[in-house]
Amino acid sequence: MKSSRFGLASLIICYVFLYTPLISLVMFSFNSSKQVIFWTGFSMKWYKALFMNSEILNATLTSLEIAAITATGATILGAISAIIILKFKKFRGKNLFEVLVSLPLIMPEVIMGLGLLLLFFNLESWIGWPRIGTKSAITFAHTTLSISYVCAIVHAQLVSFDETLLEAAMDLGARPIKAFFQIMIPFLTPALISGWFLSFVLSMDDLIVASFVGGPEATTLPMLIYSSVKFGITPQINALASLIILFVMGILTVGYFLHMRQKRSLEAMTSSLPQ
Amino acid sequence: MKKLITAIHNKLAQSKSRLLIGLPYMWLIIFLLIPIFLILKISVSESVLGIPPYKNLTIWSDATLNLVFDFENYLILFQDKLYRFALGQSIKLASIATFLCLIAGYPIAYFISRTKESTQPFLLLLILLPFWTSFLLRVYAWIGLLSKNGLINHFLIKLHLINDPLPLLGNSFSITIGMVYCYLPFMVLPLYTNLSKFDPALLEAAADLGCTPWKTFLKITLPLSLPGIIAGCTLVFIPCIGEFVIPEILGGPENFVLGKAIWTEFFSNRDWPMASTIAICLIIFMVLPITIVKKFHHGGQV
Numbered sequence: 001m002k003s004s005r006f007g008l009a010s011l012i013i014c015y016v017f018l019y020t021p022l023i024s025l026v027m028f029s030f031n032s033s034k035q036v037i038f039w040t041g042f043s044m045k046w047y048k049a050l051f052m053n054s055e056i057l058n059a060t061l062t063s064l065e066i067a068a069i070t071a072t073g074a075t076i077l078g079a080i081s082a083i084i085i086l087k088f089k090k091f092r093g094k095n096l097f098e099v100l101v102s103l104p105l106i107m108p109e110v111i112m113g114l115g116l117l118l119l120f121f122n123l124e125s126w127i128g129w130p131r132i133g134t135k136s137a138i139t140f141a142h143t144t145l146s147i148s149y150v151c152a153i154v155h156a157q158l159v160s161f162d163e164t165l166l167e168a169a170m171d172l173g174a175r176p177i178k179a180f181f182q183i184m185i186p187f188l189t190p191a192l193i194s195g196w197f198l199s200f201v202l203s204m205d206d207l208i209v210a211s212f213v214g215g216p217e218a219t220t221l222p223m224l225i226y227s228s229v230k231f232g233i234t235p236q237i238n239a240l241a242s243l244i245i246l247f248v249m250g251i252l253t254v255g256y257f258l259h260m261r262q263k264r265s266l267e268a269m270t271s272s273l274p275q
Numbered sequence: 276m277k278k279l280i281t282a283i284h285n286k287l288a289q290s291k292s293r294l295l296i297g298l299p300y301m302w303l304i305i306f307l308l309i310p311i312f313l314i315l316k317i318s319v320s321e322s323v324l325g326i327p328p329y330k331n332l333t334i335w336s337d338a339t340l341n342l343v344f345d346f347e348n349y350l351i352l353f354q355d356k357l358y359r360f361a362l363g364q365s366i367k368l369a370s371i372a373t374f375l376c377l378i379a380g381y382p383i384a385y386f387i388s389r390t391k392e393s394t395q396p397f398l399l400l401l402i403l404l405p406f407w408t409s410f411l412l413r414v415y416a417w418i419g420l421l422s423k424n425g426l427i428n429h430f431l432i433k434l435h436l437i438n439d440p441l442p443l444l445g446n447s448f449s450i451t452i453g454m455v456y457c458y459l460p461f462m463v464l465p466l467y468t469n470l471s472k473f474d475p476a477l478l479e480a481a482a483d484l485g486c487t488p489w490k491t492f493l494k495i496t497l498p499l500s501l502p503g504i505i506a507g508c509t510l511v512f513i514p515c516i517g518e519f520v521i522p523e524i525l526g527g528p529e530n531f532v533l534g535k536a537i538w539t540e541f542f543s544n545r546d547w548p549m550a551s552t553i554a555i556c557l558i559i560f561m562v563l564p565i566t567i568v569k570k571f572h573h574g575g576q577v
Contacts (some may be wrong), residue, residue, distance in 0.1 A: 007386025014383050017308065017456070018405050021416035024426055028419065081299045085328040091296065110537045111554045117308025118317060118419065118547075121348075140538020144306040147299065205409050208519055210345070223410050227523060230413050243411040246409050256400055 014059065022250065024247055029238035046239040056224060063221040066135055067203035070142040074199040075192055078150025079141070085151070086158050095141045104148040113212030116141045122215055133215020146199035157191035201248075295392065308435045310560075318551035321345040326549050343388065347554035358536065358553065362560070365533040368447060368522075369515035372454035375506065376462040376511045379455065384466035384503075385496075390474065414453050421449050421525070436459050445527035453521040458514060462507040469503025470496075505568055517557055533557050 032043035050056060088094070088168050104112060107130040120132045121139075130136040161184070169199040185192075214223060227235050291418060320329040321343070334341045352358045387398045405413060420426045421443040428440040473496070481491040519534035526532075533553060540550035 004386065004389065007382050010379070011384040011386050014379065014459070015401060018402065018459070020419055021413065021456070022405060022408070024419055025412070025416040061297060077299045078303060081438065082442065084296055084299070090396070093300070097296075097300055097303070100307055101299075103307055106565065108514070108515050108519075108534060108557060108561070110312075110519050110534045111557060112516055113316070114537060114541060114550060114554055115314050118313040118551075119306065119310045130540075140306060144302070147303070192500045201407055204495070205411070207411055222409070225409075225415070227413055228413070229418075237412075237415065239410070241415070244412065249404055252400070252404060252407055256396075260396070264387065 017051075025238055026242040026245060029235060029242040031235065034235060038076055046126045046235040046241075050239045050243075052237065058219070059219050059221045059224040062135060062218055063204050066139050066142060066218075066220065067200045069139050070146055070203040071196045073139075073143045073198040074146035074150050075196045078147045078195055078199075079154045079188065079192060082154035082158055083146060086155060087163075101148055101151050104145050105152070109145075109206070109208040112141070112145060113209040116144070116209065118211040132213060133217045135218045137213045138210050138220065140201040141205060141213050142199075142232050145206070145209060146202050149198050149202065150192075150195035153195045154188060157188055161187055191220040299563040314551045314554050315351050319344040319346060320548050321347075322546050323576065328545050336345060345548075349550050351554055352551070357531065360531050361531045361536045362556070364447075364531060365516050365518075366560075368450055368454065368530075368532065369512050369518075371447075371514050372451050372458065373462075373508050373512045375445060375451065375455050376459050377508060378465055380459055380462035381500075381504075384463045384470055387463075388467055388470040389475075395471070397423055399464075402450040402460050402463050410457060411520060411524075413457060414521055415527055417449065417453055417456065418444065421452070444525065445528075447530060449525040449528055450522050453525045454511075454515050454518065457521065458511045461514075465506035465510060466500065466503040469500050469506075473499060507570055509565065513561055516561060533560075 008167075014214075029046055030042050030044070031039055032045065034039035081097075085098055085101065116137075117132065119129060120137050122133055123129065130140060165180050165183050165187075169183055170176065174182065205222060207226050210220045210223055211226075214220060225237055225240070228237055298376070301345070316332060318330050318544070320332055322329055330343075330345075332342055332344065334343055345480045355511075383402070386397055387402075391397065418425070422428075423440045423444070427443060431437045432440065467507055477495055478491055479497075482494055484489070486494065517534050518532065522530050522535055524540075533556075537550045537553050540546045540553065
């Protein structure tokens with residue numbers, strides 16, 4: 001009993017620790033004064049300033065565009081990678097492939113950024129594409145980072161895939177491609193969706209790699225936030241942060257409850273079935 | 276004839292699967308393997324002023340092709356006090372943060388794994404939620420709390436616990452806080468996965484046989500959760516040792532770490548070879564603990 005009280009206390013402290021910074025961030029985005037500690041009154045002026053700030057709006061659009069392409073590319077490549085690792089027979093170079101796929105998970109972003117910049121620098125002088133400082137350079141870099149995460153998620157789901165389902169479908173006359181799209185893909189859909197969202201968030205969030213391969217032509221939102229954060233607190237950034245926090249948390253909470261409801265109704269259905 | 280058709284069919288299927296393998300494989304070789312070799316190559320090039328700011332490795336002179344490796348950067352790295360200091364700082368900060376994450380994360384993971392099964396996903400969701408919001412903004416939020424006229428100092432002064440504001444920001448303390456804050460979920464998750472498979476009957480058995488709760492923990496729970504501890508510590512230590520954003524935003528000028536060293540050499544000094552050399556050393560310092568842990572881990576399993 002004593003140990004569970006200790007556990008509960010540490011859990012509550014942990015939640016306070018995790019949420020205090022975020023709450024203070026949101027709270028002071030509504031403060032009319034520039035000072036963080038003194039509450040001088042409720043105001044929406046930082047939000048107004050935020051929506052008038054074309055620099056931030058442009059950077060947001062750039063980031064969203066890069067993140068959407070990255071997420072789609074990484075989901076496709078990551079899912080194929082997971083299928084190769086789990087379902088393909090051993091081929092020459094499979095070990096190297098497995099190492100390469102998991103490498104971005106442990107590689108510091110500074111090194112990824114440096115390496116990719118050197119690559120793009122050389123590519124630019126050989127074939128002239130992709131140029132450093134463009135959206136496509138950042139997209140290539142982010143896709144490479146995200147493949148590993150998608151692969152890990154799809155891998156975890158694919159482990160429990162029953163291959164006899166595919167065989168059964170093919171025995172019943174489905175062609176391999178059809179069997180794949182009608183059975184494997186629906187089975188993997190939850191993993192593909194979470195992989196897509198994770199890649200999207202990773203790309204929206206990345207500062208370091210984007211700073212190496214990006215440039216004035218393609219400034220992402222984190223790059224812009226970083227350059228203003230370096231000079232201390234700016235309430236406009238607080239307003240932006242609040243919008244991001246509320247948006248992300250809203251989506252995740254709704255997603256969670258939808259998922260739980262679906263699960264519960266599934267359970268209810270299976271339990272009402274005759275034994 | 277039928278044989279021939281199946282042979283052609285097999286060949287086609289084979290080439291299709293080759294194409295399937297080839298796509299991600301080529302991608303990873305181009306965007307991952309080649310960049311690492313480029314870093315390696317440039318780390319042994321001589322740095323010069325100009326674009327690109329390094330010399331080629333191959334020099335054609337007197338009808339002979341010379342390969343020139345310049346290891347000066349590596350010598351500088353091990354002799355120069357500044358880089359040794361950066362390496363020490365990186366290891367120190369990452370170790371402290373990992374240790375604190377373990378101390379804080381273990382009871383949390385343990386408690387969550389012991390609650391009702393239906394509430395567990397919700398409690399985990401609460402731990403993970405902040406992780407999905409921007410990393411940069413989560414670090415930034417701490418400036419408002421820790422700075423000289425930030426919230427924490429403000430409250431402490433209001434409560435008359437201190438007279439002058441404490442220097443909470445711009446030192447190792449604030450960096451450690453930032454690291455624990457950002458990477459705590461990485462510790463809780465693997466620990467939870469491990470502990471939730473744990474059979475409570477073992478604890479009852481130990482208690483029946485006369486073990487005190489503390490001894491039961493040391494003799495049974497802790498050894499059984501070792502794989503989770505190892506996984507969590509690696510997941511926290513590795514990003515911490517190459518960390519750039521947290522030391523840059525929350526640290527002071529004296530908190531010079533490896534991630535910052537690479538950044539400064541590259542962007543401020545435009546010394547690409549030196550930045551690459553530090554990167555190679557960082558890779559070595561990361562691969563080393565992983566291989567040791569893996570060896571130890573596999574040894575423990577057998």
